[in-house]
Amino acid sequence: xxxAKVTKNLTAWREVLAASDDSIQLAGTLEWLGRNHPEIEMPxxxxxxxxxxxxxxxxxxxxxVVNDILQSIVREEDGTAKWEAKWTEFERQPxxxxxxxxxxxxxxxxxxxxxxxxxxxxxxxFRARIVHAKQELVEVQHPANAPDRDAAGHVRLVTAWExxxxxxxxxxxxxxxxxxxxxxxxxxGGKFGPDVATSETLA
Numbered sequence: 588x589x590x591a592k593v594t595k596n597l598t599a600w601r602e603v604l605a606a607s608d609d610s611i612q613l614a615g616t617l618e619w620l621g622r623n624h625p626e627i628e629m630p631x632x633x634x635x636x637x638x639x640x641x642x643x644x645x646x647x648x649x650x651x652v653v654n655d656i657l658q659s660i661v662r663e664e665d666g667t668a669k670w671e672a673k674w675t676e677f678e679r680q681p682x683x684x685x686x687x688x689x690x691x692x693x694x695x696x697x698x699x700x701x702x703x704x705x706x707x708x709x710x711x712x713f714r715a716r717i718v719h720a721k722q723e724l725v726e727v728q729h730p731a732n733a734p735d736r737d738a739a740g741h742v743r744l745v746t747a748w749e750x751x752x753x754x755x756x757x758x759x760x761x762x763x764x765x766x767x768x769x770x771x772x773x774x775x776g777g778k779f780g781p782d783v784a785t786s787e788t789l790a
Contacts, residue, residue, distance in 0.1 A: 600651035600768060603644050607761045610641035614754055635749060641757035643717060645764040646710040652768045653685050654678075656775065660692045682711060695774060703770045706763035713760075716748040 614637035621629045630636070661673050677685060683699060690697050698704050 600648045600655065603651055604648035604761070604764055604768070607641040607644040607648065607757070607764065610637045610644065611754065611757050611761065613637050614641075614757075634754065635752045638752040638754055638757045639717070639748075642710075642713055642752065642760045645757075645760035646714045648764045649707070649710065649767050650682055652771055653682055653689070656689055656771060657685050660689060683707075693775065698770055698774070701770070703763070703766035706759065707767065710760055710763065713748060713751055716746075716751075720748075 614634050617629060617633045617637070620627055657677055658674060661677065677688065680688075686699060687697055699707070
């Protein structure tokens with residue numbers, strides 16, 4: 588069509604998950620630099636920051652997959668002109684509720700008990716601890732012998748989310764996000780899979 592404007596709605600989950608991988612690789616690079624170039628002063632919490640970034644982006648990539656598929660379903664059910672209004676009904680729902688709506692729409696059983704999804708609660712809890720941070724009571728049993736101190740010599744209190752920020756957990760979250768995305772790709776039959784880019788031609 589002459590003068591047509593073509594727009595594409597490309598899914599973002601791959602790019603978000605790639606950031607998780609990048610954060611894990613960056614942690615490895617910083618560790619190597621610190622070990623082989625002691626003259627380079629490394630940020631004291633570099634590994635924690637890399638782990639936190641990786642774990643958060645893995646969780647966000649799962650949200651991106653679910654939102655992408657649910658938006659596609661709403662588009663098909665209500666048409667292009669109406670889908671945005673209906674999407675507001677779903678947008679703020681908990682992630683698991685969105686998954687169940689996808690299951691109802693596509694007529695397959697809930698996957699929330701399947702192996703690929705067992706890590707989801709842990710991922711969502713970690714995200715909530717970061718995004719909705721609250722005061723936390725942290726006890727130090729033996730402050731005089733506490734090895735974790737700041738530059739001034741004060742004992743640095745460590746919260747639950749900080750303790751969770753390990754490279755092992757970062758790898759677990761990344762692999763969990765991949766498994767969940769793969770489950771949706773397989774079970775949507777390619778119709779609403781996150782690999783599919785939808786396009787519209789507008790006059």
